[in-house]
Each structure stands twice: as C-alpha cells, then as structure tokens.
Amino acid sequence: MASSDQGPGNQEQIQSLREALRQSPGNIPLRQHLADTLSQNGLGAEAEKEYREALALAPDNQDLKLGLARAFFQQGKNSHALVIVEDLVKHGTAPARAFLLHARLLAGIGEVEQAVAAYRRAVEKDSAVADTEFAGRLGINASEEKSEVVEGRVRNAWGEDDQTAVEQEIERPKIKFADVGGMDALKEEIRLKIIYPLTHPEMYRAYGKRMGGGILMYGPPGCGKTYLARATAGEIQAGFIAVGINDVLEMWIGNSERNLHALFEQARSNPPCVLFFDEVDALGASRADMRHHAGRQLINQFLAEMDGVKSSNEGVLILAATNAPWHLDSAFRRPGRFDRVLFVPPPDTTARAAVLRLICRGKPAEELDFDHLGKKTEGFSGADLKAVVDIAIESKLRQAMKEGVPRPLGTKDLLAAAATLKPTTKEWFAAARNYALYSNQGGVYDDVLAYLKLK
Numbered sequence: 001m002a003s004s005d006q007g008p009g010n011q012e013q014i015q016s017l018r019e020a021l022r023q024s025p026g027n028i029p030l031r032q033h034l035a036d037t038l039s040q041n042g043l044g045a046e047a048e049k050e051y052r053e054a055l056a057l058a059p060d061n062q063d064l065k066l067g068l069a070r071a072f073f074q075q076g077k078n079s080h081a082l083v084i085v086e087d088l089v090k091h092g093t094a095p096a097r098a099f100l101l102h103a104r105l106l107a108g109i110g111e112v113e114q115a116v117a118a119y120r121r122a123v124e125k126d127s128a129v130a131d132t133e134f135a136g137r138l139g140i141n142a143s144e145e146k147s148e149v150v151e152g153r154v155r156n157a158w159g160e161d162d163q164t165a166v167e168q169e170i171e172r173p174k175i176k177f178a179d180v181g182g183m184d185a186l187k188e189e190i191r192l193k194i195i196y197p198l199t200h201p202e203m204y205r206a207y208g209k210r211m212g213g214g215i216l217m218y219g220p221p222g223c224g225k226t227y228l229a230r231a232t233a234g235e236i237q238a239g240f241i242a243v244g245i246n247d248v249l250e251m252w253i254g255n256s257e258r259n260l261h262a263l264f265e266q267a268r269s270n271p272p273c274v275l276f277f278d279e280v281d282a283l284g285a286s287r288a289d290m291r292h293h294a295g296r297q298l299i300n301q302f303l304a305e306m307d308g309v310k311s312s313n314e315g316v317l318i319l320a321a322t323n324a325p326w327h328l329d330s331a332f333r334r335p336g337r338f339d340r341v342l343f344v345p346p347p348d349t350t351a352r353a354a355v356l357r358l359i360c361r362g363k364p365a366e367e368l369d370f371d372h373l374g375k376k377t378e379g380f381s382g383a384d385l386k387a388v389v390d391i392a393i394e395s396k397l398r399q400a401m402k403e404g405v406p407r408p409l410g411t412k413d414l415l416a417a418a419a420t421l422k423p424t425t426k427e428w429f430a431a432a433r434n435y436a437l438y439s440n441q442g443g444v445y446d447d448v449l450a451y452l453k454l455k
Contacts, residue, residue: 010041028058035067044074062088066098073101078108089118096126107138116140167266168241170273173234180224180231181358181382182351186342190215190232193340194317198236198272214306214318214337216280218325219344220428222383225321226278228344232319233274240274241267245282248298257301264305264316271315280320281327299329306337323428325444326435333444343447346381346425349374355382356414359389365409373414379423391417 017034024030035050051068058064065084072081082105088098099122106115116138123130177187193215197204217225226242233240241263248259260283267273277283283302304310306318320338322328332338347355353374360368377385392413400406433452436445449455 010037013037014041026057028054028061028064031057032061032064032067035064035071039067039071039074042074044071047071048075062094062098066095066101069098069101073105078105081105082109089121096122096129098122099125100129100131103138104134107134112138168243168247168263170239170241170266170270171230171233172237173230173240175227175231176234177231179234179358180228181354181356182347183224183228183344186217186228186344189340189342190228194232194274194319195236198238214320215340215342216325216328216332216338217319217321217342217344218323220346220381220425220432221323222381222424223344223346224382225344226276227382229274229276229319229321232317233276236272238272238274238317239267239270240276243275243277245279248283256298260298260301260305264313265311267316268311268313272317273315274317274319277318277320279322280332281322281324299331303331303337306332326439330441341444343445343451345447345451346379346423347385349378352377352380352385355385356389359386360409363389363393363409364406368409368414369411373411373418376415377418379425380418380421381423381425384421384424387421388414388417391420 014034014037017030017037021027021030021034031050031054035047035054038044038047038050048068048071051064051071055061055064055068065088069081069084069088072078072084081101085098085102085105088094089102099118103115103118103122106112106118119135119138119140180187197209217228219225229242230240232238243263247263248256250256250259263275267275283298306313318338321344325341333341349371351374353370356368356370356373356377377388380388389409392409395413395417396407396409429448429452432445432448433454436448436452437454440446440449446455
C-alpha cells in the first residue's frame with residue numbers, strides 16, 4: 001500500500017481541484033483527475049470516494065473502474081480490486097495497466113503462474129508498463145540453473161528430506177489449567193481427548209482408542225482460546241508449536257504446502273506435542289468458496305497431514321482456534337480430524353471473577369469484591385476484563401503522579417473503568433446468531449443457540 005507523500009504543491013493542487021469540482025460537480029474528467037491525483041499521492045481512501053462518485057455518473061468507464069481497483073489495491077482491499085480487474089481483463093480492449101494490476105493481485109494470492117501470464121499480456125500490450133523488479137520476483141526469463149523461481153514455479157519440488165522450510169520454536173508452557181479462569185466444561189473435554197490418553201494410556205488401549213486427533217475451539221475473540229491451548233500443553237508437559245497464517249502461507253506454488261508438512265513433521269519428531277493453529281479458517285477456508293486452485297491444494301495438504309496419510313500422528317495433539325467456524329471447510333470436522341468442536345463463550349459471572357483475580361494477582365490492590373465485579377461485567381471477554389484493569393491502573397497512575405503517592409486499586413476504580421467500555425463480544429454474536437439459526441447442519445452451533453437462549 002502506498003503512503004501519503006503530499007508536499008505543499010500537491011496539497012494546493014488537490015485543493016484547487018476540489019474547489020473546481022464544487023463549481024462543476026458533474027464534470028467527470030475533472031473528478032477523475034482529482035481521483036488520480038489523490039491516488040498518486042497515496043490517498044487511497046479519498047481516491048476511492050472520488051472514483052465511486054465518477055462511476056455513478058459514468059458506470060461503464062474503463063479508466064474509472066481501473067482507478068477504483070487501484071485505490072482498493074492501495075488500501076489492501078485486494079479481493080475488491082480483483083473482482084473489478086477480472087471483469088476488465090475479459091475484454092480485449094482493457095489497458096495494459098489492468099493486466100499488470102491483475103498480475104500483482106494474482107501473485108498476492110499465490111496464483112503465480114497465472115500472474116506470469118497476466119504480466120506477459122500487459123507487456124505485450126504496452127512495453128512501457130514493464131516492471132523488472134516484479135518480473136524478477138515472478139521468475140520471468142529466469143535461468144533454471146541459477147534461479148530458485150522460474151516462470152512462477154519453485155524450481156525444486158519439496159520432499160521428505162527438504163531442509164529449506166523454517167522450523168518453529170517449540171515452547172514449553174509453564175501455565176496449567178489452574179491458571180485459566182473458568183472454562184470447566186471445556187477443560188474436561190480436553191482432558192478426555194488429550195490429557196487422559198497420556199496419563200492413563202492403558203485405559204484407552206483397552207478400548208482401542210489411540211492418542212491424537214484434534215479439537216477445534218470457536219467463539220468471540222479475546223475469550224481465552226489461545227491461552228487454553230497453551231495451558232493444555234503445560235498440563236501434560238508437552239511441547240507447544242503455535243502456528244499463525246504467516247508461518248505457512250507463501251507466494252510461491254508448493255511452498256505453503258511444504259511449510260505445513262514441515263510443521264507436522266516437527267511435531268511428529270517431538271512427541272508429545274501440541275500443534276496449535278490460530279485463525280485456522282484462514283488456512284482451511286471452505287473449498288466451495290475458493291476461486292483459486294492454490295488455496296484448494298493447501299486445504300487438501302492440511303487434510304492429508306491430519307489424517308496421517310504418510311506418517312503417524314501418534315502423540316501429535318492438534319488444537320485450533322477460529323472466530324469464524326462457518327468459513328472452515330466441513331471436511332475438517334470428520335472423525336479423526338477436528339472431531340470435537342467446542343464453543344468458547346465469554347466467561348460467566350463466576351469465571352469473570354476468577355479471571356479478574358488472576359489479572360489482579362501481584363498488583364497493588366485493597367480488598368477487591370471480585371464477585372460484585374463479575375456481576376457488573378456481563379458479556380465481557382477475558383481481553384475486555386484485562387482492558388478494564390489496564391484502564392483502572394492508568395487512572396491510578398495519573399492520580400499518583402498528581403499526588404506523589406501511589407494508592408492501591410479499589411473495587412470502585414475497576415467499576416469506573418468497566419463503565420467506560422462495552423463488551424466486544426456483541427458484534428461477534430450478531431453474526432454468529434444468523435449462522436446458528438440458518439446454517440446449523442448437524443447441530444454444530446447448538447451451543448451458540450443455547451448461550452443466546454434461542455434453544
């Protein structure tokens with residue numbers, strides 16, 4: 001995304017154009033000139049507004065459509081930009097700049113071979129749009145001997161002995177379930193699935209149950225899914241590998257799958273090990289929603305790794321968290337994969353009191369009425385409660401700086417801080433309610449309906 005780089009002259013030019021438009025609001029070339037100028041100065045959001053206004057007057061104008069796509073691209077709204085550009089490049093009359101932008105957008109979602117084709121089309125139409133740095137990244141005209149990336153493909157296929165994938169640090173969490181406020185039902189589910197098979201293996205062998213498998217935790221953000229995953233590893237003194245989107249996704253074809261394989265192999269080599277995928281919906285989005293082959297390939301790789309097609313997952317304990325389970329491919333919920341889907345709600349009154357006790361532990365405080373505070377913070381997530389304590393401490397610090405004497409936190413301080421905040425969970429439940437009511441195949445969202453008292 002471009003940054004704003006307005007000098008005094010640019011500001012004057014933009015102001016002059018705005019003034020001219022006030023006199024002639026229906027002048028399309030003038031409005032386009034303003035939008036182009038804003039875009040060139042890195043003001044994508046303002047440019048977007050002007051392009052939209054101009055398109056309302058001339059909806060079939062290709063230059064305006066391309067300008068709007070560029071404004072989206074500047075702001076990181078790549079899916080919005082792609083919709084417009086894909087429509088533009090269907091027509092042979094599309095300008096070379098449209099094909100170049102198409103190439104950049106395709107490269108951004110891992111469709112590198114298609115990006116190469118789009119870039120070549122752009123240069124064929126107009127050699128002036130050539131970008132040697134971008135072409136180099138795509139491996140255009142690269143040597144098979146000297147370049148790892150050639151024409152959008154990684155030169156060497158990865159295999160079992162591939163050493164180029166970066167390994168993640170294996171943590172050894174010290175926190176345990178005792179450090180997690182509330183969530184008793186969730187803890188018991190995790191004990192049954194993950195902890196007891198380790199501590200009582202003979203019982204599970206008697207019933208023919210293997211150690212392994214996965215648990216998917218979903219719910220509003222800030223309610224302790226990641227913390228609970230770490231506490232699970234700490235409870236069984238297992239290794240813990242936290243996997244984020246950026247640890248897996250790469251631009252080049254095959255690299256994302258290789259990275260995912262390497263992470264599973266690392267966990268298999270260090271049992272028992274908890275492999276935790278945060279925001280797993282970003283890696284396992286529904287294939288039915290996918291427009292591009294590369295994303296589907298990554299999901300297929302993920303499913304194969306979970307099934308242990310080529311390697312046993314014995315001792316690999318897979319936990320994942322998502323705020324949007326409805327975007328996760330349904331194949332992940334089949335037996336042997338994420339066969340336990342657990343709703344992680346905002347903490348209840350008792351749990352909120354417990355969370356506040358943990359957050360306030362070690363902080364200067366008088367006798368706090370945690371039970372009363374728990375009742376007064378209905379709907380607050382764990383992250384919201386931490387914000388309450390942070391705001392109360394900041395208020396105390398301001399008071400201490402004025403008076404020169406530090407004073408302990410009181411119940412009133414925390415109540416005052418809570419009054420300034422609204423629960424961040426409300427927005428999530430507004431979206432979840434619709435999915436729970438109308439897309440609840442197999443009753444996967446029954447817990448959400450029960451929480452909302454709709455069942």
